[in-house]
Amino acid sequence: MIDGVGAPRADASRPRAASAVTRLTLTDFRCYARLRLEVAPAPVVLTGPNGAGKTNVLEALSLLTPGRGLRGARLGEITRLGAPAAGGRGAAWAVAATVEGDPAGPVTLGSGLEPGTPAGAPERRVVRINGETVRGQAALGFHIGALWLTPAMDGLFREGAGGRRRFLDRLVIALDPDHAGRAAAHAHALRERARLLRETRGETRGETRGEGRVNGRDASWLDALEDTLARHGVAVAAARRDLVARLADALAADDGPFPRATVALDGTVEGWLGEMPALAAEDRLRAALADGRRTDAETGGAAVGPHRSDLLVRHAGRDLPAALCSTGEQKAMLIALTLAHARVTTRARGRPPLLLLDEVVAHLDATRRAALADALATLGAQAWLTGTDAALFADFADQAQILRLVDGNLID
Ligand SMILES: Nc1ncnc2c1ncn2[C@@H]1O[C@H](COP(=O)(O)OP(=O)(O)O)[C@@H](O)[C@H]1O
Numbered sequence: 001m002i003d004g005v006g007a008p009r010a011d012a013s014r015p016r017a018a019s020a021v022t023r024l025t026l027t028d029f030r031c032y033a034r035l036r037l038e039v040a041p042a043p044v045v046l047t048g049p050n051g052a053g054k055t056n057v058l059e060a061l062s063l064l065t066p067g068r069g070l071r072g073a074r075l076g077e078i079t080r081l082g083a084p085a086a087g088g089r090g091a092a093w094a095v096a097a098t099v100e101g102d103p104a105g106p107v108t109l110g111s112g113l114e115p116g117t118p119a120g121a122p123e124r125r126v127v128r129i130n131g132e133t134v135r136g137q138a139a140l141g142f143h144i145g146a147l148w149l150t151p152a153m154d155g156l157f158r159e160g161a162g163g164r165r166r167f168l169d170r171l172v173i174a175l176d177p178d179h180a181g182r183a184a185a186h187a188h189a190l191r192e193r194a195r196l197l198r199e200t201r202g203e204t205r206g207e208t209r210g211e212g213r214v215n216g217r218d219a220s221w222l223d224a225l226e227d228t229l230a231r232h233g234v235a236v237a238a239a240r241r242d243l244v245a246r247l248a249d250a251l252a253a254d255d256g257p258f259p260r261a262t263v264a265l266d267g268t269v270e271g272w273l274g275e276m277p278a279l280a281a282e283d284r285l286r287a288a289l290a291d292g293r294r295t296d297a298e299t300g301g302a303a304v305g306p307h308r309s310d311l312l313v314r315h316a317g318r319d320l321p322a323a324l325c326s327t328g329e330q331k332a333m334l335i336a337l338t339l340a341h342a343r344v345t346t347r348a349r350g351r352p353p354l355l356l357l358d359e360v361v362a363h364l365d366a367t368r369r370a371a372l373a374d375a376l377a378t379l380g381a382q383a384w385l386t387g388t389d390a391a392l393f394a395d396f397a398d399q400a401q402i403l404r405l406v407d408g409n410l411i412d
């Protein structure tokens with residue numbers, strides 16, 4: 001265990017301390033009625049048999065950042081089954097953490113399901129920073145950035161573009177927490193527009209009015225939604241372009257033992273931004289949406305926008321799309337991407353993000369295990385690693401704290 005890896009340093013020209021969780025408390029969170037961990041700002045290894053609760057701890061950490069966490073779970077499903085309802089209110093999960101590394105001093109972050117949400121009402125996540133309830137989740141992102149790799153992401157390169165877009169957006173959010181709000185506003189406007197087009201479909205087709213126009217009130221509501229889509233859509237695309245450019249640079253400079261990946265964006269709006277200023281791209285998107293109403297009403301979607309983009313990843317050495325590489329190579333490329341992104345974030349935000357690496361080490365050969373341990377030490381990031389086999393973490397032993405979980409209990 002390295003003492004003081006995350007401690008503030010006197011020399012301002014050196015990298016700032018990593019974001020590190022030094023205290024974590026879970027309440028009615030999945031298999032945990034209550035769990036309390038105190039760790040140093042150095043890597044943490046969680047070992048234990050299947051079902052011990054390792055991934056749940058990583059999920060709890062991921063919920064200290066904006067979004068739905070590393071399982072993309074609905075809020076209600078996280079609450080421990082069988083947790084007692086408190087004071088007439090429904091049971092609700094909570095996560096609390098002390099985060100070090102902020103130059104202003106340690107911060108306490110809290111999040112959880114809002115207790116007492118009536119059945120059927122939308123579930124809401126509460127967020128507390130230093131004990132104060134704050135609106136929205138974006139504020140969390142300014143205190144801590146986190147990136148994760150889980151076994152559920154093993155098919156990322158082979159499966160649909162949706163998973164890659166979510167992955168890409170999470171990389172952007174780690175750098176620019178406001179991206180989460182813009183992407184959510186875009187997705188919301190997209191759903192609203194699809195609903196309106198569906199409701200007015202006959203009119204859009206021109207069946208009732210004969211001229212293919214929706215009535216005046218609906219038309220101005222559509223205009224307003226498409227304006228929102230154009231503004232947020234271009235902002236989302238621009239943030240993704242910026243991230244991919246930085247990631248590409250970091251990957252090009254990478255001479256580590258993981259296969260080098262190249263990244264590129266495939267998206268209409270992202271493409272426009274390479275050819276014209278953002279305001280012109282907004283106008284073009286607004287016009288494309290207005291023109292596309294009739295076909296979009298038929299398909300139930302929207303033909304143009306950043307919700308159709310894709311992140312293209314290739315194996316640089318083989319010049320092959322990542323999807324055609326072996327499972328092991330794909331995993332190694334994901335690790336390379338994650339480490340490159342951690343370097344980008346460290347440069348941009350002044351401190352490395354939290355890295356949540358679920359069952360990653362088991363897939364690596366001895367050389368790459370050692371390389372990962374080295375890369376994490378160089379980054380100075382607090383990584384939380386899991387695995388069933390404690391022996392695989394020998395390379396981490398001198399820098400990491402190894403905790404063992406069995407049936408949701410910490411074994412000393
Ligand atoms: N809402 C919940 N309430 C109670 N237990 C849960 C809930 N969600 C998941 N679990 C349980 O948590 C246990 C530990 O899961 P996990 O953290 O994924 O284990 P692992 O150590 O293999 O990563 C599983 O046995 C699962 O059934």
Ligand SMILES: [Mg+2]
Binds near residue numbers: 358
């Ligand atoms: Mg697990």
